[in-house]
Amino acid sequence: MKSQQMPLESLVEREPIIIDIDTPVKEAAQIMKKENIGSLVIKKKGKAVGIVTERDLVTKVMAMDEDWTKITVGDIMSSPLIGVSPDTTVYEAARKMATLYIRRLPLVTDKGVIGIVTETDLLRVSPQLIEFTRSYLTTAATQGPREPVSGISGYCESCGAYNDGLGIHDGMLLCTSCRESRM
Secondary structure (H helix, E strand, C coil): CCHHHCEHHHHCCCCCCEEECCCEHHHHHHHHHHHCCCEEEEEECCEEEEEEEHHHHHHHHCCCCCCHHHCEHHHHCECCCCEECCCCEHHHHHHHHHHHCCCEEEEEECCEEEEEEEHHHHHHHCHHHHHHHHHHHHHHHHHCCCCCCCCEEEECCCCCCEEEEEEEECCEEECHHHHHHCC
8 A cells, every 4th residue: 555655754743852861750741741742752961762651651650659759751761762764664664563562653863863653643644554553462462572683773772873773682772783792
């Protein structure tokens, strides 16, 4: 289908909001409410390192036995930041979301995060993908998380280089060279 071959970049309507890793969760929640968005990109020393979603605020902050006013987004963010290039197709993005059990996918270039595409964005242009993107719900419950082989765009957690071929090895998002050096 033609809509499934659209590049993700064509779906991005606004730049993502990026906040510092030390931002209190209360401030993050207020930003999400004010901007009417469901996620924020988290940076550390100017580099995108994670993402915080509405679900993170509800499931992680409320589950902590700590004073929530002292919790920062760095304490609850999903990291490393898993993204794709802007020319990734709608179909490829849906496949990646289903494989990784995620509902938001940052668009990453060598200059950083330029946008975030959500499952809803994909379904708006290609509604037939609903069964595909939702397949992670049943699979996650029965099999647990999968580890992708490669094809993720972002920054290697070992050498820090931007790469389009990242994969998870021993729980870290690594470029091919770093994965091979650890085998």
